[in-house]
Structures are given as C-alpha cells and as structure tokens.
Amino acid sequence: MEVLEPDPAIPLPPPQVAADLAFGDLGRALAAGWRDFLGLAQFGMFFGGFYVLAGLLIGLAAINGGEPTWLIPAMAGFPLVAPFVAVGLYEASRRREAGLALSWRAVLGALKGHDDDQILSMGVIVFVAFSFWMIVAHAIFAVFMAESGMGGESIAALLTPAGLMMLAVGSAVGAVMAFAFYAMTVISLPMLVERKVDFLTAIITSFKVVRTNFAVMLGWAAIIAMLLFVAMLPAFLGLIVALPVLGHATWHLYRRAVV
Template sequence: MAELSSGTPPRAAGLPQIRELSVADIRAALMHGLSDFAHAPLYGLFFGGVFALAGIVIVLAMTWWNIPWMIYPFAIGFPLIGPFAAAGLYEVSRRLEEGRPLAWKEVLSVVWAQRGRELSWMAFVMLFVFWIWMYQVRLLIALFLGRMSFSTLEKFMTIVLTTEQGWVFLAVGHVVGAAIALVLFSITVVSIPLLMDREIDFVTAMITSVRTVLTSPVPMIGWGLVVTLAVLLACAPFFLGLLIVLPVLGHATWHLYRRAVLPAA
C-alpha cells in the first residue's frame, strides 16, 4: 500500500497492530473513497439511498407524531449511526481493492451475514449511544425550555435562536453532543471495518479503534470533523446529499482502516 506513514507503535498484547497516521493518509483515504465511488456508483447510491430514506421516514414520523422540534437534534445525531450504515460500502471497497468482481447478491449476502457476527453487537452499541443522544436532548429541552411553548419546528428554532434560554440550550447541548460524538467516533472509526475484515470480538475492535485515535489524535480528530461537517451539510437538503456523501465517506473509511491497522500476521 503506497504512501503509508512509517510510525509504528509497540504492539499491545492480543490486539491488532496499528500505525501512526498523518494528514497525508487522511487525504489519500479520501481520494481512494472518491475513486471507489466512481468505479461503483450504483452501489454507493444504493447504500446512500437506504440511509437517506431512513432519515426521511423518521423525520416524517416526527411530523406525524407532532414533535417536529425533535427534527433538528435528530438531524444532528443521525450521523452517529452512519458507520454501521456503510457496512456494505466497506465490502465494495474490499472487493475493488482485491480485484474481485462486484455482484449484488454477494455484496448483500456479506452485509446480511453480519447479523450473526460481532458487528451486530456494534450496531447495538451505536443505537444505544444514539438513544442516549436523543434522551439527553429531551432532558435539556425540559431543563432549559420546559416553560416555553413550541408546537412547530419554526417556533422551536425561533425560541432557540432568539432567547437567552435557547442560547444556553444550544451551548450546553452542543458541548454534550460533541462529547458523545467523540466517544462514538473513537470506538467505531476503525472497529466496524475491522469487524468486517477479521474474526475478532467487538470489544477488541473498539479498543483498537480507540488506540488508533489516541496514536494519531490530530489527523483522526480532523477526519472526524470532516465527516461530521460533510454529513450535516448532506442532511440539509432533506437528507438527499447523503446519496453522494455517505458512499464517498464510507469507502474512504475502509481505506483509512487499511492504513491504520496492519494486516494480520
């Protein structure tokens, strides 16, 4: 693999060996992600479309249930489960990397098979963290905006953006949200493609992911910010931007994993 960083920390016993990453690795992974999407656009559009459709359905459900003010925090937290949604994209990138042919049946069967592997536990972890995110939003609304009335998203945004209580809610909410996002990013950025690639337990995968972030904090946090901003912008036009953004980032994440974790002995 070309352009890999040379720094390799001592190997932790029983854990996959990782290497230190640089900004050049992040840039190269992103370029590989664009290349994979260009080589297999239908797969990218399909998996991106599934994720976008899920977001649209949930937003419509919130409107139907008369809780439109939850759309904004949902849109902020929705990217937290993005890495799991990209599982099919990792398989596409792996096949392109190995020069193997792409076939819908084989790619989808690999994704379906994950339900009986350790990746299903990671899905539980991610959904649990997402539930915590939504719960803390409701808690902060009750604490800071509980005495205010808002029956529409427009009224909610007006209160949040024009009142002192709303500013405090935004400040505290984004700090708490950033902490939750950082934790989830750290335990998933490498763990999900690692679980797709090897037969290891999900706890080892999460530890490896956290070690990767701690070994290369600046490039990895930078990558996390790129992913967050790109997905948020993609969600703006009613999640339709995810048709392009999710597959590119998903493919790029696979290549970032391949650069961060050394091949198994």
C-alpha cells in the same frame, strides 16, 4: 485470474496500529473513496439512498407529530448510525481492493460478518447510542425549556435566551458523545468486516488508533461531521454522494491505520 476469498477460519495476525498517520493520508483516503464511489456507484447509491430515505422519514415523523424542533437532535444524532449503514460499503471496497468478485449477495451479506454476529452486536450498540442521545437531548430540552412555556412544536422557542442556551449546551454535550462514539466505531466496523475478531478487540483497536494519532483522527472526525452536515441541508439529498464517499474513504483510512 480471480483472487480467492481468504478462509475466515484462519486467523489474521494481531492488528498492529500505525503511529505515523499524517493529514495527507486523509486526502488520499478521500481520493480513494471517490474512485470507489465512481467504480462501485450501484452500491454507493443504494446505501446512500437508504440513508436519505431514513432521514426523510425521521423528519416527516417529527413534523407530523407536531415536534419540528426534534429535527435538530435527530439530525445531530443521525451521523451516529452512519458507520453501521456503511458496512456494505466497506465490504465493497475490500473486494475491489483485493480483486474479489462483487455481488449484491456478498455486499449485503457483510452485515452478518463472519457468521459470528459481531457486526450485528455493533449494530445494537449503534442503536443504543442513538437512543441514548435522544434521551439526553430530551433531558436538556426539559431543563432549559420547562420554564419558557414553549414546547417542541415551535421553532421560535429556539430563539429565546433559554433556547439559545439549550442549543449551546446540547451542542457541547452532543459533540463529546459523538466523538466518543466515533472513536469507538471508526476503525472497529471496517476491522470486523475484514477480520474474524470479537467486537471488543475491534473497539479497543479503534480507540488505540484514535489515541495514537489523535490530531489526524480528530481532523477526520471534523471532515466527516462537516460533509455530513452540509449534505443533510438540502433535504438529506446530498447524503446520496457524501455517505458512500466517506464510507469508502474510511475503509482506505482503516487499511492505512491497521496493518
């Protein structure tokens, strides 16, 4: 018998954050994410393909614009938009878990949330974060490379002492920014898919999960960063699999972390 869709007008109880996440939960989340990817391949391939296409277009724009070095900050900031792209994957996993009917209309319609624009508001934050990172990366480039006489059109500029220092500083700054943004979105976006809450409540809950289970959530951030980095190397093509698996897995980790 088909399970009925819960009424979004009826608020769920206040979220309770689990304080006992273990590293084993990450393995179980990945295993569940892989099962969802195999069982919902049409949705995973669609969102993964969209992500790959966006990456290729960014790379093509950088190369055609004569600024190939900008591929590095673009690739570094690319994972910032992954949680928003994965909203449809959260919805697909939610429906599969609850035994609800799956359709393209329902999965793609997840972006509108509960008709309250909360997820779209998070999308604006995602876009602003990515834009801010590119501005910061440009500033770091200007500080270290202004005196080298080499512009962004030369990859060789990265091998100079100034270029290597720029990469070191940029990586450190980027890592801090990426983790802060990860802490803000890793739980908040799946929560907005499931619950009728405002995005500030979802963000606060996300930060609370990361703070309460810092070592495990830091490990999850490292897994995401490593898998996305490896997946981007072969012309972004690995993202067709990596993005949906991580998206589905994040949903299951959310279900473990917030009760």
